[in-house]
Amino acid sequence: MGSMLRLMPLALACALWVNSAAGESNRPLVGHIMALLAVFEEADVLPPETAPEANELIHALIQTQAALTKSTNPATRRWFAEALRRSEAPGAELDAREGLTSRALEAIAAYADTHSPAARPDVMAGLQEFNVSAADIDLMARVYRQARDRFRSEGRNIHHLYEAQRHAMPLR
Numbered sequence: 001m002g003s004m005l006r007l008m009p010l011a012l013a014c015a016l017w018v019n020s021a022a023g024e025s026n027r028p029l030v031g032h033i034m035a036l037l038a039v040f041e042e043a044d045v046l047p048p049e050t051a052p053e054a055n056e057l058i059h060a061l062i063q064t065q066a067a068l069t070k071s072t073n074p075a076t077r078r079w080f081a082e083a084l085r086r087s088e089a090p091g092a093e094l095d096a097r098e099g100l101t102s103r104a105l106e107a108i109a110a111y112a113d114t115h116s117p118a119a120r121p122d123v124m125a126g127l128q129e130f131n132v133s134a135a136d137i138d139l140m141a142r143v144y145r146q147a148r149d150r151f152r153s154e155g156r157n158i159h160h161l162y163e164a165q166r167h168a169m170p171l172r
Helices: 002-021 027-042 052-070 074-085 102-114 121-128 134-153 158-168
Strands: none
C-alpha cells in the first residue's frame, strides 16, 4: 500500500485539476480513480511509483474518466455508450455519468478488444480531445485484467473490492 499512498496525492491533484479546468465540481468522481488505484495496489499490479508507467496509468484513468463523462464528440459518446451497454454486468445498467467505476473500466476494456478505438478515427478524435490514446486504453485494460485475474485466483471479486475501496474514499 506504500506506493499507492505516494501516488494518491498525484492522482488527486491531477483529477482535481482536470475537473477545475473543465469549470465543474466533480469531486465525487475523483474517488473512482482513487478506488481503482487502491484496488490495483491491493492486487499488487500497480506499477512502481518511479516507473513512467505509474504516471501513464494515472493519466489514462483520469483522462478516460473525463472523456467518458464530458465528451461531446458524437462518435466517442456512441463508442462509450455501446461499451457500457454491452457490459458483462448482469442486471447492471452502466451510465457514463457515473464515471470510471470498476464495471465501466471492465466494459471499456472488453469492448476495446473487439472494437478498437484506434480503428475509428472519429472515436479517436474525441478521445484525443482529452489526451487519451489507444495506448492509454490498452494500459488500463492490461492493469485491470491483471488485478481481476489475481483476485479471481484468490476467490475474490474485483467489483466487491472496488466498492469497498470506493466507500472508504473521502471524496464520494
